[in-house]
Amino acid sequence: MDQLLAIDMDFCTDNSDCRVHDMSAQKQSGLAWVKANTDLINDWVNQDGLALLRGLNIVSTHQFSTILETIFGEPLKQYVYRSSPRTALKNNIYTTTEYHADQVILQHNENAYSNSWPKRMGFFCVVPATTGGNTPLADSRAVYNHIPMRIREKFERLGVMYVRNYGDIDLPWQEVFQTQSKSDVEQYCHANDIQFEWVDGDKLQTRQCRPAVVTHPSSGEKVWFNQAHLFHCSSMDSAVVQSMRSSIGEANLPRNAYFGDGTDIDPQDIAAINDVYRGLTFSYQWQRNDILLLDNMLYTHGREAYSGPRKVLVGMA
Incomplete structure (x- = not known):
């Protein structure tokens, strides 16, 4: 399995310690690979606070929700006590915040204003923006x-x-x-x-x-x-x-x-x-089918302004 994993520093927009795990060489479906490597994926997130899974073959929103539930080991959380507009899809998958493309969303830990928040989050890039639109991160x-x-x-x-x-x-x-x-x-x-x-x-x-x-x-x-x-x-x-x-x-x-x-x-x-x-933020360039996993307490996330179509989904547990 080691030959199927890579950490590529070129995917980051600064010199921060990136954790990009590229599975482009493997031939299984994304869900099959995740089921076979759940412990390994959780080890990455537990150790680093984040993991970007790249190159998986994901064909539907339902498959994304199943992948997250497999990794998290529990059903996804319904998003109640909201602070931003979103569209609910099936199986507690949501669009990311639907603010205008020219607006920047500042760094935040999800639901930190509440006494109940997700411990883990998973983002899925369906359509990357033409320019911008990445999800900046910062170590809390x-x-x-x-x-x-x-x-x-x-x-x-x-x-x-x-x-x-x-x-x-x-x-x-x-x-x-x-x-x-x-x-x-x-x-x-x-x-x-x-x-x-x-x-x-x-x-x-x-x-x-x-x-x-x-x-x-x-x-x-x-x-x-x-x-x-x-x-x-x-x-x-x-x-x-x-x-x-x-x-x-x-x-x-x-x-x-x-x-x-x-x-x-x-x-x-x-x-x-x-x-x-601003001084601590870094980001990855979204690619289609990327899955970004975060420990919501260890890492904040935000959104760059962007142009063109963009579709990024999120699930929480």
Whole structure:
């Protein structure tokens, strides 16, 4: 089997330690090869935090979901308490975030704003973009270590409060919670330590406090694990934010982030965090049929702007 595996540094856009496993030479179907090598694949992810499987023959979305369930050893997770628009396909496979092609999606660990998140994620490139469109990655351990100590210690001490207002600007609560029932939303919030308030009858605001730093359950290492930089209003275009503040008030912004005690986060601290991410991010050039496996606690992901058609799917466990 060794002759079928390769780690090719040329696939990376910088000098980071890449983990690309090229199976182009093997003649089995992608699913057959994965079933025969599940332990090996999990060893790669456990050791490196990620693995890019290249050259597998994958013919359908159903086969991709079966491949992920074989590797993860459990059914895929339904995506509830959403933060971005997606299309649900069969077997808990989803499109990646459907923002406009000219928009960059900042680095994030999936569902880090929640008390429930996927441990493993798998991405499947069906159609690579004509230009751009790659999925940048960053090591959450390195992010933790590179954030200035003054900022890191305050976040670690206070945590993050995520505030969301659903509806007119952000996703409607019916899409986020995947239900039409207000009582279902309330039950979910009670079960997941989310404070909620119904405003004007049918509008929903939620607040949830979460740690900014967590400890990886296997390695015992501290990782930067939050989405303060995504939720904070300074990440939006400043003119748009000022306009919304004037028209609806800061408390009604579609989303915002504060320290866990409710105090403001300095926009300069958010800028410093984004600078750390930019300095540590690397990416692979997507190729058709690539499968990228991530430990969601160890690695963040994002999306480059792109041109042309692009289709990348995701499953979580």
